[in-house]
Amino acid sequence: MRLAALLMTVLLPSAAAGDFVRLPGQAAFTSILKYTDSDGKVPIAPFELMTTPVTNAQFLAFVVTHPEWRRGTAPSVFAEARYLSHWGGPLSLGAAAEAAQPVTHVSWFAARAYCEANNARLPTWSEWEYAAAADATRADARKDPAWRDRILGWYAKPANVPLARVGQGSPDLHGVHDLHGLVWEWVDDYAAMLVSADNRNQADPDVLTFCGAGALATDDRENYAVLMRIAMLSALEAHNTTGSLGFRCARGASGDVQ
Amino acid sequence: MNAIFPVFTLLLCGMFTLAGCSRGTSAEPPTPGNASAVAGAAADTGGSRKGDFGPPQGEPIKAVLTSPPNVPPPTGRSAPAKVIVELEVIEKELPIAEGTTYTFWTFGGTVPGSFIRVRQGDTVEFHLNNHPDSKMPHNIDLHGVTGPGGGAASSFTAPGHSSQFTFKALNQGLFVYHCATAPVGMHVANGMYGLILVEPPQGLPPVDKEFYVMQGDFYTVGKFREKGFQAFDMQKAIDENATYVLFNGSETALTGDNALKASVGQNVRLYVGNGGPNLVSSFHVIGEIFDKVWYEGGTRYQENVQTTLVPAGGAIIADFHLEVPGSYVLVDHSIFRAFNKGALGILKIDGPENLSIYSGKEVDSVYLGDKAASLASVSTAATSNAAGTLSLEEQVAAGKSLYSGTCSVCHQDNGAGLPGVFPPLAKSDYLATQPKEQIVRVVLNGLSGAVKVNGQDYNSVMPPMSQLRDDEIANILSFVQTSWGNSGERVRKEDVTAVRAATPRAEGAAH
Numbered sequence: 001m002r003l004a005a006l007l008m009t010v011l012l013p014s015a016a017a018g019d020f021v022r023l024p025g026q027a028a029f030t031s032i033l034k035y036t037d038s039d040g041k042v043p044i045a046p047f048e049l050m051t052t053p054v055t056n057a058q059f060l061a062f063v064v065t066h067p068e069w070r071r072g073t074a075p076s077v078f079a080e081a082r083y084l085s086h087w088g089g090p091l092s093l094g095a096a097a098e099a100a101q102p103v104t105h106v107s108w109f110a111a112r113a114y115c116e117a118n119n120a121r122l123p124t125w126s127e128w129e130y131a132a133a134a135d136a137t138r139a140d141a142r143k144d145p146a147w148r149d150r151i152l153g154w155y156a157k158p159a160n161v162p163l164a165r166v167g168q169g170s171p172d173l174h175g176v177h178d179l180h181g182l183v184w185e186w187v188d189d190y191a192a193m194l195v196s197a198d199n200r201n202q203a204d205p206d207v208l209t210f211c212g213a214g215a216l217a218t219d220d221r222e223n224y225a226v227l228m229r230i231a232m233l234s235a236l237e238a239h240n241t242t243g244s245l246g247f248r249c250a251r252g253a254s255g256d257v258q
Numbered sequence: 259m260n261a262i263f264p265v266f267t268l269l270l271c272g273m274f275t276l277a278g279c280s281r282g283t284s285a286e287p288p289t290p291g292n293a294s295a296v297a298g299a300a301a302d303t304g305g306s307r308k309g310d311f312g313p314p315q316g317e318p319i320k321a322v323l324t325s326p327p328n329v330p331p332p333t334g335r336s337a338p339a340k341v342i343v344e345l346e347v348i349e350k351e352l353p354i355a356e357g358t359t360y361t362f363w364t365f366g367g368t369v370p371g372s373f374i375r376v377r378q379g380d381t382v383e384f385h386l387n388n389h390p391d392s393k394m395p396h397n398i399d400l401h402g403v404t405g406p407g408g409g410a411a412s413s414f415t416a417p418g419h420s421s422q423f424t425f426k427a428l429n430q431g432l433f434v435y436h437c438a439t440a441p442v443g444m445h446v447a448n449g450m451y452g453l454i455l456v457e458p459p460q461g462l463p464p465v466d467k468e469f470y471v472m473q474g475d476f477y478t479v480g481k482f483r484e485k486g487f488q489a490f491d492m493q494k495a496i497d498e499n500a501t502y503v504l505f506n507g508s509e510t511a512l513t514g515d516n517a518l519k520a521s522v523g524q525n526v527r528l529y530v531g532n533g534g535p536n537l538v539s540s541f542h543v544i545g546e547i548f549d550k551v552w553y554e555g556g557t558r559y560q561e562n563v564q565t566t567l568v569p570a571g572g573a574i575i576a577d578f579h580l581e582v583p584g585s586y587v588l589v590d591h592s593i594f595r596a597f598n599k600g601a602l603g604i605l606k607i608d609g610p611e612n613l614s615i616y617s618g619k620e621v622d623s624v625y626l627g628d629k630a631a632s633l634a635s636v637s638t639a640a641t642s643n644a645a646g647t648l649s650l651e652e653q654v655a656a657g658k659s660l661y662s663g664t665c666s667v668c669h670q671d672n673g674a675g676l677p678g679v680f681p682p683l684a685k686s687d688y689l690a691t692q693p694k695e696q697i698v699r700v701v702l703n704g705l706s707g708a709v710k711v712n713g714q715d716y717n718s719v720m721p722p723m724s725q726l727r728d729d730e731i732a733n734i735l736s737f738v739q740t741s742w743g744n745s746g747e748r749v750r751k752e753d754v755t756a757v758r759a760a761t762p763r764a765e766g767a768a769h
Contacts, residue, residue, distance in 0.1 A: 082390070082418055145493065154711075156361045156489040157394035158349045159417070169558030221722045227395070235416040242417040244393045 018058060018118070020048040021175040022253060026139075029130050032226045042126045046253035049123060049131055052166035052177045053185060053246045054114060056087070057099035059106065062114050064091060069110055078109040080239045100165035101245040108238040111186045115249035119256050122188035123250035125233075129226065132179040134172040142226075151225035154181040159244045180225075183246040190233040196258045286411070303458075303557055306404055309428030311379030311459070314340035318383070323372035326506045327518055329468040329529060330375040338379035345372060346387045347396045347415070347437075347450075354476060354502060355509040357485045361716045362507065363394065363437070363448040367508025370472035370533060371435070371452030378430040378456050383422065384409065390418035395439055397421070401571070402433035402454045410438035430458040432555030432573040434531050443535045447477055447495050449507050451533030453573055458557070465577060466524035471603060472531040473539045473568065473590060474507060475500035482599060483509075498536040503595035505588060505603045512588065512603030520580055522609025527577050540591040541568050541576075543605065550577040565591050579756065583609045589618055635659050636730070643729050643751060650736065650748050657737025660730055664723065665738075673742040679718060681711040684742030688712075694747055697739075698757040701731050715758030728754035 028041035063070045063084075070091065071084040084105050088094020097103075106114075108122075115121050123131070136248035142148075167177045179185075236245070251257055283438035318340040322330040333339075348367045355358040356659075365371025376382055386398050394418045399408035400759040403425045412423035436442075436449035453472065478488035482502060494501065505512050512518060520526050532539045542565040550559040551566045552575035559575075568574050588603035596602050613616070639656030642648040662671060665683075669675050673684035683689065688711045689697060702720035708715060723731070729751040739746030 148492070152492055153489050155393065157393075158351055158361055158391065160350075161390040227440050228444075232395050232416075235414050235439075240416055240419065242392075243390060244417065 018052065018054060018249065020251060020255075021051050022046065022048050023131055023174050026130060029126065031126055031129055032230070033125070044126055044130045044228040047123070047127055047250050048253060048255065049127070049174075049176055049250045050248040051171065051175055053102035053248045055099060055166055056093050056097045056101050056103045059103040059114060060091070060093060062117060066113065066117060069113055074110065076239070078239055080108040080241055082241050083107055083110065086243065097152065098165065101163045102164070102166050102178070104183060104243050104246050105241040106186075106245070106247065107241050108186050108190065108236070111247035112188070114247075118249060119257055120249035120251040122186055124189050125187045126251055128179075128185065128187045131174065131176055132226070134174055134176070136170060136172055139173055147227045151180045155228060184232050184242070184244050186245065186247040187233065190218060190236070190241055191238065261474060292376070303430065306428035309378055309430070310426060311338045314338050314381045318342050320344070321374055321376065323366060323374060324470070325366065325368045325372060326370055326470045326472065327512065329373050329470045332464075333375060333377045333457055334461070334506060335377050337383065338377070340381045340383060341376050342383045342385070343374055344385045344387065345374075345398070346389060347392060348389045349392050349394065351487070353508055353510070354478070354488065354504070355483050358480075358483060359487050360476065360478065361397070361490075362450065363445060363450050365398070365435070365437075365450060365452050369449035369474065370470070370531065371450070372471045373452065373529070374435075374454040375425050376454070376456055378427055379461050380427050381424060382427055384413070384706045385422050386413045386415050387420045388415040388417050388513050392417035396437050396445065396450065398435055399438040400425075400435040400454055402427055402429065402431070402435070402456050404428050407438065414439065416480055427456045430557065431527055432531070432552070433573055434533065434571050434573055436533060436571070436589075443495055444490065444492065444537040446533055447475070448490065449533070451472060451531070453529055453531045455529065462527075462575075463577075465527040467520045468527045468529065469518050470529050471512070471588065472533055473503065473505055473506050473601065474533040475504040475535065475537045478502070485650060493580065495535065500537060500595070500599060501600040503537060503590055503601040505601060509600040509602075517585070517604035517606040519606050519608070522580050522583050522612070524580050524608060525577060526580060526605070527575060529573065529575055530568055531573040532568040532570050536570060537595070538570055539568040540565050541574065542589050542591040543578075544587040544589060546578050546586050547574040548578050551575070579608070580607050582612055583607045589654055636733075639733055640729065650740070653733045653736040654740055655750065657733035657735070660726070660734050664726070665734065668720070673738070677714065678716070681709065681716045683738050684744070686711055686744060689744055689746055694749060694753060695757050697735060698749065698754050699761060701726070701735065702758055703714045703761060704753070724758070728758060
C-alpha cells in the first residue's frame with residue numbers, strides 16, 4: 001500500500017509510459033554511418049518518440065508490475081551486477097536516485113522489455129540519429145558548429161555529478177527533450193553498428209568486408225559529437241549498464257509498436 | 259674476452275667507416291642478460307626477432323606504477339617474468355593553469371598517465387579498468403606492443419568495466435601509450451597518454467635521479483589562462499592552434515614547489531615523451547647540454563646534444579651530469595610555446611658553486627653602442643688639465659662627451675630626465691639651489707631616497723659614479739651647470755678632490 005501511494009505521488013497520470021510526439025521522418029536522411037548499399041542515405045518513416053528519456057519513477061513502475069526485471073531477480077545474462085545499483089532497493093529509489101532523473105544502469109535487454117511492456121520499442125539508430133539532428137528551429141542542424149559544441153560541451157563534463165531531471169531544457173523543433181546533454185541512450189540495433197573496437201581502422205577495407213551494412217567508416221569525420229555516441233554504444237554488450245546510459249522508447253506513427 | 263670484443267670493434271668503426279665495420283660484427287647479436295652486450299656496439303640488437311627470451315619465469319610480478327614526475331625503480335631482473343599491470347581510466351577535473359580547470363581523461367588519475375617499467379622479453383598481462391563514473395569508453399594502444407592496434411582492439415572498455423590482454427615486450431625502448439578510442443584526437447588532447455619503458459636485458463646505465471616528463475598540447479574554448487572551467491575546443495584542435503603546450507598536464511606541474519630537484523654531482527635521467535596530439539617538441543633544458551640522448555627512445559644514443567626532437571607519439575631518454583647549482587628551465591624551444599603557452603618546467607639543482615665552470619655575473623656595465631661619442635674632447639681636456647691651461651669651453655666639450663657616455667642613459671640627452679623616474683637636470687631648481695659640494699657629492703656617492711625637483715617628487719636610486727676621475731666629474735658638472743637653461747658655477751677638479759677626500763668611498767661603488 002505504501003508503495004502504491006508513493007507511486008501516485010511521483011507519477012503523473014499519463015506519464016507512466018511517457019509522452020510520445022510524432023516525427024515526420026525523411027525519405028533520404030544522411031546518416032553519419034556510411035551505408036555502403038544506399039550511398040549513405042537512409043529512409044526514415046514517420047514515427048513517434050518519447051519526449052524525454054525514461055525516468056527512475058517510470059522504470060520503478062515497470063519493475064513493480066514486472067517482478068522478473070527487479071534488481072536481484074533479473075538474470076545476469078540480461079542485466080549485469082550493476083543493474084539499477086544506484087537505487088536504494090529493488091523497489092525503492094533511495095537517496096541517490098530522484099524520481100525525475102533519467103533511469104540509468106539499465107541493460108539493453110531491460111530497456112527493450114520496458115518499451116515492449118508499454119506497447120513500444122527502442123528507436124533504431126537511424127531514427128535516433130535523425131531525431132537528434134534537430135535543434136530548436138531546424139530539423140537538421142548538424143552542420144552548425146554551435147550544435148556540435150553543445151554536444152561536445154556535455155562530453156567535457158565528468159559523469160561524477162548527479163544527473164539533471166528530464167525535460168529541463170527547451171524542446172527541439174519536434175518537441176523532444178534531452179537527446180543531447182543528459183545521458184547516452186540505448187538504440188534497438190546498437191549491436192549491428194559493429195564499429196571496430198579499434199576505431200582507427202575505419203579506412204581498412206577488411207572492416208567493410210566483415211562488418212556488414214551498418215559497420216563502417218563514418219561519413220562525416222568532423223562529426224566527432226555523434227561519432228562518440230556510436231563509439232560508446234559499440235563498447236557495450238547488451239547486458240551491460242553504466243551510470244550515464246539510459247533510454248527512451250519509440251513506436252509507429254499510428255501509435256502501434258512498429 | 260667477450261666484453262672486450264665489441265668495444266674494440268666500436269673503436270675500429272670510429273677510425274674507419276661505420277658501414278665497412280658493421281658488416282663484420284652483425285653476426286653476433288647481444289646475449290640476453292649479458293651485461294657485455296653493450297648497446298653502443300655496432301651490431302644491431304636483433305629487434306623483435308631477438309626479443310623473445312622464452313616463457314616467463316617465477317611468480318607473476320605486479321608492476322610498480324608511478325605518477326609523474328616519478329619513475330619506477332629498475333626491474334633489476336635477469337630473466338623474463340610475467341608482469342601484471344593494472345591501469346585505471348579516470349575522467350576528472352584538474353587544474354590546467356592557476357585558477358583554471360579542465361576535464362582531463364587520465365590513465366591512473368594523472369596527466370601523463372602512470373609510468374610503466376618492464377624488461378625486454380617480459381610477458382605483460384594488462385588490465386585496463388574504466389572507472390564506473392566515466393562517461394566515455396576507452397582503450398589503450400601501447401607503442402611497445404607487437405600486434406594490431408597495439409592492444410587497442412583488445413582493450414575497448416565501457417565505463418565500469420575491465421579489459422584484459424597479454425603481450426610480450428619484444429622490443430626494448432621507451433614507448434608512448436595512449437587511448438585510441440574515437441575520436442582519437444580528442445581522447446589524446448584530453449591527456450590520455452603516458453610512457454612504458456621496456457628496459458634492455460642488461461638494464462640501462464645506473465643514474466642518481468630519474469624523472470618522467472611528458473609534453474602535450476591542449477585546446478580550450480577560453481584563452482590562455484582564462485579563469486574558471488574551460489571546455490575542450492574541437493575546432494582549435496583540428497586547426498592545431500594550441501591554447502596550452504604543457505609539461506605534465508599543468509602550467510604548474512614542474513614549477514614552484516613542484517620543480518624537479520637534484521644536486522650537483524648527480525647524474526640525472528629524463529624520460530621525455532610527447533603525447534601531442536598535434537605538436538612536435540624541440541625539447542631543451544636551458545643551461546644544460548645532454549651528455550647522452552637516446553633519440554626517439556631507441557637503442558643508440560647521441561652525445562653532447564643541445565635540443566632534441568620529441569615527435570608527437572614518441573619519446574627520448576636524456577642523461578646529463580650536474581656541475582653547477584641553480585634553476586634550469588625545461589622548455590619546448592619552439593619558444594613561444596614556452597613563454598606564451600606554458601611549456602616550462604624547472605629543474606632545481608642545489609650544491610656548492612663551481613666558479614671555475616660558471617662564474618655567475620662578473621660585470622654589469624652600461625653598454626652604449628654607437629651612443630658613445632668621440633672621446634677626443636675628453637683627452638684634449640685631460641691634456642689641458644695636466645698643463646694647467648684648461649678652459650671652461652674645453653671642460654664643457656669634454657663634459658658633454660662624458661655626459662652622453664655615462665649620464666644620458668637615465669637623465670636623457672637633453673637633460674629632461676624621465677618624469678617621476680629620473681629627475682631632470684635641465685632648468686633644475688635642485689641644481690640651482692644646492693651647494694656645489696652637495697652636487698659633487700651626489701655624483702660621487704649616488705643618491706637614494708626622496709627628492710623634489712621642479713615640483714615633482716622622485717624616490718629612486720642613483721648609483722655612485724666614483725669610478726669617474728675628479729677631472730671627469732668636474733667636466734661633466736661644468737657642462738651640466740652651463741647647459742639647458744642652468745646657470746650654475748663651473749666646477750673644478752679641486753672641488754671634486756676636496757669632496758672625495760671628505761667622504762669615505764661609497765659602499766658598492768660601481769666598477
